[in-house]
Amino acid sequence: MNAPSAIAKLNVLVRSVTYLAKDIFSFEFVDPTGQALPGFTAGSHIDVHLPGGLIRQYSLCNDQDETHRYVVAVLREPNGRGGSMAMIEAVRPGTTVTISTPRSNFKLAPGAKRHVFLAGGIGITPIMSMIAAVQAQKQDFHLYYCSRSAERTAFLDVLNPLIAKGLATVHHDGGDPAKSLDLKSVLREQQPGSHLYYCGPNGMLNAAEAASEHWAEGTRHCERFSAGSAAALVPNESDRPFEITLAKTGKNFTVPADRSIVQVLKANGIIVDTSCEEGYCGTCMTRYLDGEPLHRDSVLDEEDREEFMMVCCSRAKSARITLDL
Ligand code: FES
Structure with missing residues (x-):
């Protein structure tokens, strides 16, 4: 017997699967009858129920103003817990999958005067929807996006105009921790009213947490894809x-x-x-x-x-x- 969950579910049609960058694919989900989907706020995620009974969470990376689709991006992780491989190998355009309605633990701060986004690798996904929201609201922001190399960097087509305008910085470390973005210097000064949002691998999140310790209470917002310190x-x-x-x-x-x-x-x-x-x-x-x-x-x-x-x-x-x- 399956116990009723506090989280609502729905069936969606996989409309498209798109190659974004090396080992990164996006999945576009729509209502099978063409209806609008339940709304979401930037930074939200959904559960995807995968073949074999796995359930995995993926952040929505599209604009919160879009009601006709949900878009997630998935990193192929052959040595992971199996979710990304099941998603990439089994979820095909034209098939139907069960997902949860969106929910959010990672939200834009309503009163922020400036938003500082820090993304590591596939951690860019919730931040893409946040960037769309702050751009729509003409709010001040800057994105720092760390990845291994250009070929492993998703969404560059969307981000290149922001880089050209000085609103985004992309940093490649070639997989060498010694070449990581200098977070201490990036986060040294907190401009009045600015909020920090960070998402990515645990090592980067822990480093960002330490480098922003002096930021005012309630101005740091983190999305983890694994338990991190909570596991203890x-x-x-x-x-x-x-x-x-x-x-x-x-x-x-x-x-x-x-x-x-x-x-x-x-x-x-x-x-x-x-x-x-x-x-x-x-x-x-x-x-x-x-x-x-x-x-x-x-x-x-x-x-x-x-x-x-x-x-x-x-x-x-x-x-x-x-x-x-
Ligand atoms: S399964 Fe309980 S919080 Fe993830």
Whole structure:
């Protein structure tokens, strides 16, 4: 039995697959009947349900004003966890795939006077939609985009005019960390009202975080494609067992200290969609109705946490927690 998820799903038609750069492809999804798709804000991502039961998150890289399509870009990673290979090998134009509606943990700050974007490799994808939004709103911005080489740099056709106007800087390091962009000097000064948005490999994100430590609180916004430092939170030796109640069936289960809620549910034939299982993708978001969660995700904000929890990694502070399943 598949448990109902707090995340809505829809079926979309793959309208096109396009080669963007070496090992990078974009996928364009449209409604099969030509209807408008649910709206999204720049920086949002969707879950894509892939053949073989994999679920992966991809940021939307198109303009938030487009309602007729979603576009994602995928890096071919032969040594990855299988998602990108399944996407590139199995998702073909004319086929239908199930996706989630867009959701966002990475948003443009409404009051920002200037936006500084920092992208590493495929981390450019959410930033492309943000750039389209700030350009439409005639806001001040600058993009720093790091990649290995020109042939591995997606969206250069769109970015070249920005480079020519001095609004974007592309930096190639040839894969040598010693030739990385000097983030300390790029981020040394925070202009008044400026916000920083960064997305890319963990090494770059950690370096950006350290180099911008002195930026004002609430002005740094990060999108991670892996758990990064959050991974250290799960599991924890001090974890204790607790009880869960499923509100829709009244079933009760014990979650032992060394198992997660999703593992216990799965062992009892109840499948909750998961992807990262480390609390950063949001796929397993589940509403709770009673009890006090011990949140261990890196996705939900305080307001969301009053209603939802990530059942792949979060536990309960209370002896029992009731889930809306
Ligand atoms: S599966 Fe990714 S947050 Fe739970």
